[in-house]
Amino acid sequence: MSRLRISLLTLIGCAVVIATVLTDVPRTEAQGPPHWASVGIPIDCTSQCHTLHHSLGDNLTSAATNSNLCLSCHNPSGLAPDLPISNADKAVPGASGSSHGFEVAGVNPTYGAQLPLDADMLKRTPGGNIICSTCHNQHKALSTFGGESRIGNPAILTALGSTGTVTAGGTFTGVEGVWYLIEISTGGNENNSQFRYSKDNGISFFPAQAVGTGVTLDSGVTVSFGAGSYVVGERWEFSAAWPFLRAALDSAGAGSAICRDCHRSWDMDHTAVETWDGNPKSHPVGVALNANGRGYDRAVPLDGNGAPQGGAGADAIASNNLLFDASGNIQCLTCHGVHFVDSNTLTEDLP
Numbered sequence: 001m002s003r004l005r006i007s008l009l010t011l012i013g014c015a016v017v018i019a020t021v022l023t024d025v026p027r028t029e030a031q032g033p034p035h036w037a038s039v040g041i042p043i044d045c046t047s048q049c050h051t052l053h054h055s056l057g058d059n060l061t062s063a064a065t066n067s068n069l070c071l072s073c074h075n076p077s078g079l080a081p082d083l084p085i086s087n088a089d090k091a092v093p094g095a096s097g098s099s100h101g102f103e104v105a106g107v108n109p110t111y112g113a114q115l116p117l118d119a120d121m122l123k124r125t126p127g128g129n130i131i132c133s134t135c136h137n138q139h140k141a142l143s144t145f146g147g148e149s150r151i152g153n154p155a156i157l158t159a160l161g162s163t164g165t166v167t168a169g170g171t172f173t174g175v176e177g178v179w180y181l182i183e184i185s186t187g188g189n190e191n192n193s194q195f196r197y198s199k200d201n202g203i204s205f206f207p208a209q210a211v212g213t214g215v216t217l218d219s220g221v222t223v224s225f226g227a228g229s230y231v232v233g234e235r236w237e238f239s240a241a242w243p244f245l246r247a248a249l250d251s252a253g254a255g256s257a258i259c260r261d262c263h264r265s266w267d268m269d270h271t272a273v274e275t276w277d278g279n280p281k282s283h284p285v286g287v288a289l290n291a292n293g294r295g296y297d298r299a300v301p302l303d304g305n306g307a308p309q310g311g312a313g314a315d316a317i318a319s320n321n322l323l324f325d326a327s328g329n330i331q332c333l334t335c336h337g338v339h340f341v342d343s344n345t346l347t348e349d350l351p
Helices: 045-049 066-071 258-262 270-274
Strands: 166-170 178-186 194-198 221-225 235-241
Touching: 166 235, 178 221, 194 221
Parallel strands: none
Antiparallel strands: 166 221, 178 194, 178 235
16 A cells, blocks of 8 residues: 655645844744745735635635635646646545545545544535545644655746756754745855855845755755856745644544544454454554554565565655554554555655
8 A cells, every 4th residue: 555745735825924133143933834925936815815805715715615726726837736636636446546535525434434523624624525624724834733744846036047956855844834045145166155045035044054965954954056056146945844734643542633533433443343343343543563462463564565664675665655653553644645645556656
């Protein structure tokens, strides 16, 4: 089974960041995540999502339905082309699709689905339907709700003649999503240029440092500068964020969180599964391998090519790894993905 690095679709919102510090003084405040205003993408409250009068949708939205609003940007020619999705991607289990359903009925006995108990999620089930915003908070990308962080691809904002390229790497560990703005402060090439970066859309900057490979910014983020020339004032921008979840991912002791909220009838441990009561049973979740001394599990799962996961001979495909929660327990997302899952263990899930 394939597993997705969660990077989920959401609505776009807005935020106002107030800054009163001087240029070149290091900042620690978080700037808005990808769904909020940036330098290069014209996102604010009313440019993309909301309209104050004669709105097509509820909540003063500029599209009639939640998914139409999300998909207006999350498409190959939209503002989020690196995370494209369409109605055709909605999964028909056993047949087609690569994404959890949206704009579909929240109650589906075939898949053990019920309307969520979480108050914030339940408020976002119009007509009893699951929509993008049922699971995602378009205005917050918090680490406390779990998931895997994502660092975007730097996009050049200017055209001053630089021939060098900028790439981003590392693993984002910040508390909340942020935009990074990279600006060349001293021109030259990959050996002698300098750059500075901002986290508040250029209102203030951290001190300049030399370009290079794997240069550390903060919160686990690095940038690398390729061979070529760099012109003073050239700018790149990229985001680093969490999955914009509305509730915490399943973890030890959190049986009502995201997956197990709607699919709570399938929330079973080993004891429940091994006790026949006439009802269908489901794979245990919230427990470790060989829980309570049971000996029928492997010590570690096998990789897609049959080798022990993480060991010698394991494949290099990350999205087929079966990952446990922080307590070492199996959860729904150990085996299942949410978006962009091709269900082929031998290929990397994209994007």
